[in-house]
Amino acid sequence: MTGEILLKAQGLERDYGDRKALRGVSLELARGEVLGLLGPNGAGKTTTLSILSGTLPPTAGSVRLNGADLLDGGRAAKRDLGYLPELPPVYPEMRVSAYLRYCARLRGMERALIPAAVDEAMRRCGLTEVGSRLIGKLSKGFQQRVGIAQAIVHRPALVILDEPTVGLDPLQIRAVRALIAELRQEHGVIISSHILPEIQSLCDRVIILYQGNAVYSGYLNELNAVADVQEFMVSFAQPPAIERLQTLAGVEQAEALDSRRLRLLLSDQAAAERVLQLAVREGWGLREWVPVQQSLEQLFVALTHGEAA
């Protein structure tokens, strides 16, 4: 965690009739952090975000935002959050700036502060030029920006975005991703996505949901730590025979890539140390020792048993 805890959810469960959509999900978010919720269809992402945004009551569990109980009808806590649901809640017959003024008012913002807040939200979301246009006449990408603008107009501490780039063209996706990257400067952000590279490029931390459980929670830069096997690209000036490497304890696989470069799969850190000590003792002339990052995709496939993301 980088800072003070903004959001803390514990033991969230949600049943729809006898269907268990969430089975005890807990999470935390610090200020300035971007958390990604990743999971195959039906994993429980939207259910989780609806609960975190105070729009759906959980069957069990608690959510605290800035220390206040969100589920206890806390209007003050709700003022601290902005939510973009899967379908942006925009009114096609309203003009952009009028709609944003309406949203700011709805979230309890003081009247005198609203005009400046609306201008600021439009500027941040690239909407200044279309402020007087009818929302229904805007492209899907611009409507999505209006959806994000309504989520940030009242300057909430927490912004929750459910599949923010779904249905957009590649240029619109780039613009929305750039906007999300900028949001972190002022807000804690939670996004859900099916798109692995999106989560990888925008988030500090990821939670992988599968069948209503959080099967993984961790920082993206620590992915290797959860891998059972560690992979390295290695090069030696005088490499040993590949058969020699294959007989060493903890070397799961050794494969020659060219005359000097090898790919090693090792069982753990101790195996890496043994190979390095031997390289020094026997004068193999180490040139490169590069860990191969385990990708989020590999982890996702392993944890969700290959269900398509």
Ligand SMILES: Nc1ncnc2c1ncn2[C@@H]1O[C@H](COP(=O)(O)OP(=O)(O)OP(=O)(O)O)[C@@H](O)[C@H]1O
């Ligand atoms: N209103 C509802 N009534 C009954 N079952 C529901 C309802 N909403 C969701 N579910 C079920 O709960 C489970 C979790 O759904 P949820 O929409 O949270 O998943 P998701 O990860 O957001 O999926 P997707 O990526 O498809 O939107 C699914 O099995 C879904 O069918």
